Amino acid sequence: MSLTSIRAALDARLEAFTPALSIAWENMAYKPAANAPFVKVDLLPARTENPSMMGADAGTDLRRMRGIYQLLLNYPNNAGPGGAAVKADALVAHFPRGLSLVYGGVTVRVFNTPSIAPHFNDGSWYVLPVSIEYQADLYS
Numbered sequence: 001m002s003l004t005s006i007r008a009a010l011d012a013r014l015e016a017f018t019p020a021l022s023i024a025w026e027n028m029a030y031k032p033a034a035n036a037p038f039v040k041v042d043l044l045p046a047r048t049e050n051p052s053m054m055g056a057d058a059g060t061d062l063r064r065m066r067g068i069y070q071l072l073l074n075y076p077n078n079a080g081p082g083g084a085a086v087k088a089d090a091l092v093a094h095f096p097r098g099l100s101l102v103y104g105g106v107t108v109r110v111f112n113t114p115s116i117a118p119h120f121n122d123g124s125w126y127v128l129p130v131s132i133e134y135q136a137d138l139y140s
Contacts, residue, residue, distance in 0.1 A: 002063075002065060002106055002136065002138050003043075003045060003065070004104070005103045005104035005105070005106035005108075005136075006043070006045075006065065006067075006103075006106060006108050006134065006136050007043050008103045008104065009101035009102065009103035009106065009108045010043070010069045010101065010108060010132070010134065011025075011041070012101070012103065013094070013095065013099075013101055014039075014041065014071070017090075017091065017094050021038070021039050021087075022036060022037070022038035022039070023038065023039055023040075023041060024038055024039065024040040024041065024074075025041055026041055026042050026043060032074065035076045037073065037074060037075045037076070037083065037084070037087070038074050039071050039072065039073055039074070040071070040072040040074060041069070041070070041071060041072075042069075042070040042072070043067065043068075043069055043070070044067050044068040044069075044070050045065065045066075045067040046066045046067045046068070047066075048063055048064065048065055048066075049063075049064040049065075049066065050062060050063060050064070051064055061139070061140050062137060062138075062139055063137070063138045063139070063140060064135060064136070064137050064138075065135070065136045065137075065138065066111075066133070066134065066135045066136075067133075067134055068131045068132065068133055068134070069095075069131075069132040069133075069134055070129065070130075070131055070132075071091060071129070071130040071131075071132065072127050072128075072129050072130075073087055073088055073091075073127065073128040073129075073130065074122070074125040074126070074127050075125065075126045075127075075128070076124065076125065076126065077121060077124050077125060077126050079126070081119065081126065081128070084119070084126060084128040085116075085128065087128075088116045088128050088130050089116075091114065091130050092113065092114045092116065092130065095110050095114050095132045096110065096113070097110055097111065097112055097113045098110065098111075106136050106138065107136060107137070108134050108135070108136045109134065109135050109136070110132055110133065110134055111133055111134070111135045112133045114130055114131060114132045114133070115130070115131045115133075116128065116129070116130055117129040117130075117131060
């Protein structure tokens with residue numbers, strides 16, 4: 001349930017971005033409109049950590065879930081980098097370091113300023129990655 005809550009919290013924040021984005025959700029069918037930019041979303045969980053035993057005998061063990069909320073901005077090739085770069089900067093501002101999001105009793109934190117990686121080309125698309133590192137601490 002915790003991974004579901006993490007994804008839901010981050011997805012809800014992305015859906016609140018204005019102006020609205022055309023979004024290709026993970027593992028969902030999506031056909032982009034001709035020459036219309038869109039963002040592809042992937043949740044990339046990392047290894048779960050157990051930073052302390054915090055009273056494991058009493059049933060309060062700490063589980064830390066980290067990962068990357070990966071946004072791939074897809075813009076038509078041969079249109080220059082400007083549109084994608086402006087949108088990437090806006091998404092970085094929309095997911096600031098320290099942002100806390102809550103869903104299903106799970107608090108998800110953005111623990112670093114999001115990173116914009118070098119672009120790559122994918123068929124007829126210029127793709128600019130924006131990586132948002134998240135963390136959620138869960139007690140059991």
